[in-house]
Amino acid sequence: MKDKLIRFAIYAVIMTGLLFLALMLLDLREGSFREKAPANLIISVIVGVLTPALLVFFRKSDR
Structure with a gap:
């Protein structure tokens, strides 16, 4: 679960910044x-x- 939170935070920051720009x-x-x-x-x-x-929390795979 910790890996998912880190991945979510990284994706959210990158996507928010790029979309705002x-x-x-x-x-x-x-x-x-x-x-x-x-x-x-x-x-x-x-x-x-x-x-x-x-993308991170609602995927069907368990990776």
Whole structure:
């Protein structure tokens, strides 16, 4: 279980950071990346935490 928690934490941090940067870069073209930063952060945290949780904790294999 400890390995799963470590794997989850690493995946969540990496995915959240990369998704936040990607969303900020998409908003940079419009010039409104500062105004949309809180919304981008909320979206990236939700997706960045739920996706690794599904990948790590709800898989059928016992690895």
